[in-house]
Amino acid sequence: MRNSIGKILGTASAFEFEFAITNPKNVRRGNYIKVWNDIDGWIIAQISEILALDNPKIAEVTKKREVFVAKARVIGKREEGKLKMPSSPFVPGENVYIAEDSSIAETLGFEKEGIYLGLLGETGVRVNLNPNSLQKHVCILAKTGSGKSYTAGVIIEELLDRDIPLLIIDPHGEYISLKRPNKIKDNEFGIQPKGYAEKIVVYAPPISPFAREADKILSLESKNLSPEELIELSNLRSPSAQALLYQSVRDLENYTISDIIKELEKIKHNGKWTLIGALSKIEQSGLFKERATDMREFLHRGKASLIDFRGIDPPYQALIVSQIASKVFELRKRGEVEPGIIVVEEAHNFIPEREKTVATNILRSIASEGRKFGLGLIVISQRPAKVDKNVISQCNTQIIMRVTNPNDINAIKKSVEGITSEMVKEIKRLAPGYAVLVSPEIDVPIVVKVRTRKSAYDGGFATLNKEEKSTERREREKKGFLKRLLKF
Ligand SMILES: Nc1ncnc2c1ncn2[C@@H]1O[C@H](COP(=O)(O)OP(=O)(O)OP(=O)(O)O)[C@@H](O)[C@H]1O
Numbered sequence: 001m002r003n004s005i006g007k008i009l010g011t012a013s014a015f016e017f018e019f020a021i022t023n024p025k026n027v028r029r030g031n032y033i034k035v036w037n038d039i040d041g042w043i044i045a046q047i048s049e050i051l052a053l054d055n056p057k058i059a060e061v062t063k064k065r066e067v068f069v070a071k072a073r074v075i076g077k078r079e080e081g082k083l084k085m086p087s088s089p090f091v092p093g094e095n096v097y098i099a100e101d102s103s104i105a106e107t108l109g110f111e112k113e114g115i116y117l118g119l120l121g122e123t124g125v126r127v128n129l130n131p132n133s134l135q136k137h138v139c140i141l142a143k144t145g146s147g148k149s150y151t152a153g154v155i156i157e158e159l160l161d162r163d164i165p166l167l168i169i170d171p172h173g174e175y176i177s178l179k180r181p182n183k184i185k186d187n188e189f190g191i192q193p194k195g196y197a198e199k200i201v202v203y204a205p206p207i208s209p210f211a212r213e214a215d216k217i218l219s220l221e222s223k224n225l226s227p228e229e230l231i232e233l234s235n236l237r238s239p240s241a242q243a244l245l246y247q248s249v250r251d252l253e254n255y256t257i258s259d260i261i262k263e264l265e266k267i268k269h270n271g272k273w274t275l276i277g278a279l280s281k282i283e284q285s286g287l288f289k290e291r292a293t294d295m296r297e298f299l300h301r302g303k304a305s306l307i308d309f310r311g312i313d314p315p316y317q318a319l320i321v322s323q324i325a326s327k328v329f330e331l332r333k334r335g336e337v338e339p340g341i342i343v344v345e346e347a348h349n350f351i352p353e354r355e356k357t358v359a360t361n362i363l364r365s366i367a368s369e370g371r372k373f374g375l376g377l378i379v380i381s382q383r384p385a386k387v388d389k390n391v392i393s394q395c396n397t398q399i400i401m402r403v404t405n406p407n408d409i410n411a412i413k414k415s416v417e418g419i420t421s422e423m424v425k426e427i428k429r430l431a432p433g434y435a436v437l438v439s440p441e442i443d444v445p446i447v448v449k450v451r452t453r454k455s456a457y458d459g460g461f462a463t464l465n466k467e468e469k470s471t472e473r474r475e476r477e478k479k480g481f482l483k484r485l486l487k488f
């Protein structure tokens, strides 16, 4: 047994207690500790706070001039697969010890194998999650730069290692770097570098400036775009133009955009030309084809289909998400694609809290019904307050990284079940790469130090790796130097 780190003080209950720390150098907030309970045996607790006090009575216990007292929150012990709180209080004077990794893992009920997210706080305990529970939706929320996309990448790697089909909506093309192995050698997490080039298929719409870099071009059915979708794409705000559109579509069946234009040409109304111009622009985008991409491809065992949205206008992004998600959900219901997960990065753009986009309804439906059909969601957002609460509250697993904005904190309090005020304090001061995890598999919220990635992460600059970035910088510097030389 390790040496005691302190002794229980004063009035202790079965849920919390305070103890005088005998060796402050080895004790930190968040440490998992264990204490003997006369009725229930060894019990695990966690240090929630450490205070420095001026108290001669406690100084007698610690035999030190400075007095440090820790507040501990009892976690309990695992009995017959369930976490149980002790039935009697702790006895003042009882010794407190740092808990061993094995007893922490057992008490919290971590899986031996599973989605390896990282380590439990500063311990060596691996946090593994059951892949099935991720299919019941995950949200990753945090302020910008806290590590959301990095963490989503960690989960994607784990899912790809298990060949779970994925569809990734990638507004910044920042998941393309998953193709390449990480260059960093890492021992703390026991991770080996690995790239996923064979498993990732990058799609870009023909309107994308990055279409040539993509593995495949994405095109959508040219038939039966609804007036709402056409209004969204053309940004037509004039009520008379909108009315004309509805009028021309009313009697059409199985129509293309050129069928609508032909209908409009027959109508006598001067306002029709703006509408025809707007529709022609959509038609010429090349996104809509008679032979569209077969959406059965999108959820395929051992593959991640990545939709690269760099350089695509937001209304086109929302329409593409809406069409793909609707089709994939329909195919999943009919059993024509395998169970899988859709990853939605920058989710506030597709499912905003206030206004709707054309993708809102289908993403809400997947959030509420997807789990029945084996279609999961991973939603990622930097503005918890600005993302649809209907979707967030459907997420079983919540990964919350640093958040400081009061509106975002309130949104998290409202939509994350079981979040305590202690955890809210923790969320405000998390360092980058650390997350609070709330999961149905673990009885208490925990802090996870997210593991290093196996694959490269360029933080939103997927096309430029470090060497390319420095070559680019050198080129820029060379140009600047030549300019100055010429001026001279
Ligand atoms: N677990 C981690 N280990 C090592 N580095 C990390 C970790 N998490 C994040 N980082 C680093 O922190 C930085 C920010 O991470 P990331 O880009 O994932 O933040 P984000 O929350 O997605 O930000 P944004 O809102 O701007 O998209 C990156 O440079 C990333 O490499």
Ligand SMILES: [Mg+2]
Pocket: 148, 149, 150
């Ligand atoms: Mg990000």
